[in-house]
Amino acid sequence: MPERGAVTLADVARLAGVSLATASRALNGSTRKVRPESVDRVQAAALELRYTANVQAQAVARGTTTTLALVVGDIADPYFAAIAAGAIRAADDAGLVVTITSTGGDPAREAAVLGVVAGLRPRAVVLAVSRRLGAGLTSGGSDSAAAVGALVAAGAGVSALVSDLDGAAAGVPGVHGVVIRNLSGAAALAGALVEQGHDSFAVLSGDPDLVTAHARVEGFVAGLAAHGIRVPDDSVVPSAFTRDGGYQAMVTLLDRAAAGSWVLPRCVFAVTDLMAVGAVAAIRERGLVPGVDVGVAGFDDVQMLADVVPALSTVRLPLEEIGERAVRRALGLEADGAIDGEVVLRASTAR
Amino acid sequence: MPERGAVTLADVARLAGVSLATASRALNGSTRKVRPESVDRVQAAALELRYTANVQAQAVARGTTTTLALVVGDIADPYFAAIAAGAIRAADDAGLVVTITSTGGDPAREAAVLGVVAGLRPRAVVLAVSRRLGAGLTSGGSDSAAAVGALVAAGAGVSALVSDLDGAAAGVPGVHGVVIRNLSGAAALAGALVEQGHDSFAVLSGDPDLVTAHARVEGFVAGLAAHGIRVPDDSVVPSAFTRDGGYQAMVTLLDRAAAGSWVLPRCVFAVTDLMAVGAVAAIRERGLVPGVDVGVAGFDDVQMLADVVPALSTVRLPLEEIGERAVRRALGLEADGAIDGEVVLRASTAR
DNA sequence: CTGAAAGCGCTAACAC
DNA sequence: GTGTTAGCGCTTTCAG
Numbered sequence: 077m078p079e080r081g082a083v084t085l086a087d088v089a090r091l092a093g094v095s096l097a098t099a100s101r102a103l104n105g106s107t108r109k110v111r112p113e114s115v116d117r118v119q120a121a122a123l124e125l126r127y128t129a130n131v132q133a134q135a136v137a138r139g140t141t142t143t144l145a146l147v148v149g150d151i152a153d154p155y156f157a158a159i160a161a162g163a164i165r166a167a168d169d170a171g172l173v174v175t176i177t178s179t180g181g182d183p184a185r186e187a188a189v190l191g192v193v194a195g196l197r198p199r200a201v202v203l204a205v206s207r208r209l210g211a212g213l214t215s216g217g218s219d220s221a222a223a224v225g226a227l228v229a230a231g232a233g234v235s236a237l238v239s240d241l242d243g244a245a246a247g248v249p250g251v252h253g254v255v256i257r258n259l260s261g262a263a264a265l266a267g268a269l270v271e272q273g274h275d276s277f278a279v280l281s282g283d284p285d286l287v288t289a290h291a292r293v294e295g296f297v298a299g300l301a302a303h304g305i306r307v308p309d310d311s312v313v314p315s316a317f318t319r320d321g322g323y324q325a326m327v328t329l330l331d332r333a334a335a336g337s338w339v340l341p342r343c344v345f346a347v348t349d350l351m352a353v354g355a356v357a358a359i360r361e362r363g364l365v366p367g368v369d370v371g372v373a374g375f376d377d378v379q380m381l382a383d384v385v386p387a388l389s390t391v392r393l394p395l396e397e398i399g400e401r402a403v404r405r406a407l408g409l410e411a412d413g414a415i416d417g418e419v420v421l422r423a424s425t426a427r
Numbered sequence: 428m429p430e431r432g433a434v435t436l437a438d439v440a441r442l443a444g445v446s447l448a449t450a451s452r453a454l455n456g457s458t459r460k461v462r463p464e465s466v467d468r469v470q471a472a473a474l475e476l477r478y479t480a481n482v483q484a485q486a487v488a489r490g491t492t493t494t495l496a497l498v499v500g501d502i503a504d505p506y507f508a509a510i511a512a513g514a515i516r517a518a519d520d521a522g523l524v525v526t527i528t529s530t531g532g533d534p535a536r537e538a539a540v541l542g543v544v545a546g547l548r549p550r551a552v553v554l555a556v557s558r559r560l561g562a563g564l565t566s567g568g569s570d571s572a573a574a575v576g577a578l579v580a581a582g583a584g585v586s587a588l589v590s591d592l593d594g595a596a597a598g599v600p601g602v603h604g605v606v607i608r609n610l611s612g613a614a615a616l617a618g619a620l621v622e623q624g625h626d627s628f629a630v631l632s633g634d635p636d637l638v639t640a641h642a643r644v645e646g647f648v649a650g651l652a653a654h655g656i657r658v659p660d661d662s663v664v665p666s667a668f669t670r671d672g673g674y675q676a677m678v679t680l681l682d683r684a685a686a687g688s689w690v691l692p693r694c695v696f697a698v699t700d701l702m703a704v705g706a707v708a709a710i711r712e713r714g715l716v717p718g719v720d721v722g723v724a725g726f727d728d729v730q731m732l733a734d735v736v737p738a739l740s741t742v743r744l745p746l747e748e749i750g751e752r753a754v755r756r757a758l759g760l761e762a763d764g765a766i767d768g769e770v771v772l773r774a775s776t777a778r
Numbered sequence: 779c780t781g782a783a784a785g786c787g788c789t790a791a792c793a794c
Numbered sequence: 795g796t797g798t799t800a801g802c803g804c805t806t807t808c809a810g
């Protein structure tokens with residue numbers, strides 16, 4: 077056994093008494109045939125030496141890696157974590173290792189991150205980041221689009237999670253969009269709530285620059301409009317796209333109602349489950365009963381929030397499946413396709 | 428611009444009119460000096476060609492990678508996701524890219540996963556997986572210990588998250604343990620609950636084979652013992668280490684109490700926040716009021732669960748920090764050190 | 779079937 | 795300062 081550092085193929089070949097080429101063919105699949113006996117000897121030697129092929133060297137020699145890059149906004153966010161879980165599963169099925177890089181939600185960092193990713197020469201890359209309106213894949217003054225273009229040119233399959241309303245995928249040739257139908261999902265939710273008897277609404281719109289947030293608001297408003305219900309402009313309140321943002325926005329609404337200048341709608345739609353949870357907390361803090369005094373609906377159906385009380389009405393998104401499909405799409409294993417959410421009505425809007 | 432495939436350093440050197448070596452020195456740091464003018468020319472050429480160094484080739488040539496491998500049980504679990512977030516941040520600070528592989532909680536898959544990881548020749552690896560009692564780093568019949576040993580021999584820094592009570596880190600030389608003091612944390616929680624006035628307890632122990640679960644149970648029981656309170660054996664009920672496991676275990680307890688053969692303790696300790704949430708759901712389903720009729724405490728202080736009602740008493744673990752420290756430890760940037768949890772008393776045990 | 783040898787893209791002595 | 799030239803560990807023609 078070599079002193080230190082890893083065992084190389086040459087070590088194995090020597091011990092097995094065969095050439096480098098034969099050892100390579102025996103160990104790592106090759107179309108060429110090798111005498112069974114040699115294969116055995118090589119495998120035995122590899123085992124004895126605890127040989128593991130150096131993936132980097134293989135990549136250089138083969139000109140292609142076994143890496144799939146996943147770029148997420150924030151891995152601690154359950155939304156992205158669920159997508160990552162699905163992506164890892166699918167990549168694993170394809171024999172690929174996943175590298176995760178995080179933009180931290182900072183669009184300016186995106187180009188830099190993509191540069192690093194490009195250096196990895198991944199077989200495919202999945203972009204699961206919150207896009208900003210009008211930014212396409214280009215943002216923060218830096219040129220993410222160019223980086224993605226380079227990735228594509230270098231032969232990587234790229235797929236980006238996009239919201240309908242998102243021009244991102246269309247902007248860059250070679251990028252496949254896994255579109256999530258936020259628009260119609262939100263519209264369907266609106267319809268379901270109306271049918272449930274709700275007739276006045278407010279919307280916690282999160283960051284209106286985020287395509288996803290924007291699409292959900294648009295869809296919800298349109299869905300209400302189809303039932304003849306209008307949402308006054310001042311009832312759509314922006315905030316951070318987080319739990320605390322939801323809390324703050326709801327506080328704003330409650331304050332306004334308390335001041336008597338405005339009447340609190342019977343139902344509030346938060347563009348995210350997380351934001352909805354924040355809203356519920358705010359409502360409860362005011363001594364009101366969420367789900368009774370004022371209904372709250374979210375979006376995503378984040379698993380971890382299944383036990384919040386009242387149970388959230390929401391639009392279920394098959395997050396893990398989305399991650400899997402994005403990977404399969406990037407690898408060219410699957411055709412483009414949109415993903416629909418499913419309206420789930422629960423206690424938080426039961427009236 | 429080359430037809431397809433990536434731009435190489437040679438392309439850049441040619442365009443800049445310098446040698447390969449100079450281009451390399453200009454672009455990727457080197458101790459050697461290069462005339463400023465040449466540097467400019469090379470950088471301009473690189474920019475024009477959209478050159479990005481092939482990380483694999485650099486790794487082969489340098490004999491060392493810029494990769495940090497993170498092995499987790501399940502990235503969708505908020506516990507691991509939080510650790511991953513911290514790890515990614517720390518790795519990023521060190522200029523490393525992190526690859527995440529998941530064992531899916533299957534100990535048998537662990538050895539295989541480690542094999543793949545070894546092929547990556549990572550600079551360091553962080554093992555954040557649920558270890559099983561008595562398994563050390565070896566489990567499922569396969570030899571994870573050997574794989575880790577090979578990793579260490581190949582020069583990778585390795586750090587494993589371990590629970591006190593865990594012999595894992597000690598078993599394999601070269602592996603640094605980031606120990607999480609589950610034992611004392613649980614004991615402290617027990618003490619705090621007793622001081623709060625609770626005097627009869629049950630424990631939802633999760634999977635008793637998992638070191639972490641075991642340590643928390645041990646610690647809790649010991650903590651109670653220090654206050655002269657004994658937990659009858661039949662009041663420690665095992666289950667899956669999940670939200671549903673917590674729910675089931677609590678149902679078992681409630682059924683038993685309903686049958687009149689046993690009296691329900693006033694407080695239940697679940698070894699995980701997730702399990703605690705399941706228990707709360709079970710209690711509520713029976714028409715009892717969690718936190719009033721029966722207290723519930725958890726462990727971890729998972730952020731996502733901050734808004735469950737009643738707010739959970741728990742032991743806060745700085746998960747992201749743990750991820751960061753594990754990385755820094757594996758890289759040899761920080762000395763070994765244990766991490767303590769902090770008892771947080773909230774409404775779920777307010778009586 | 780097997781081996782010798784030419785790369786893969788890049789770095790690091792070693793000259794000039 | 796800069797260029798030449800060996801490698802790094804592995805794959806893959808191209809001859810045997």
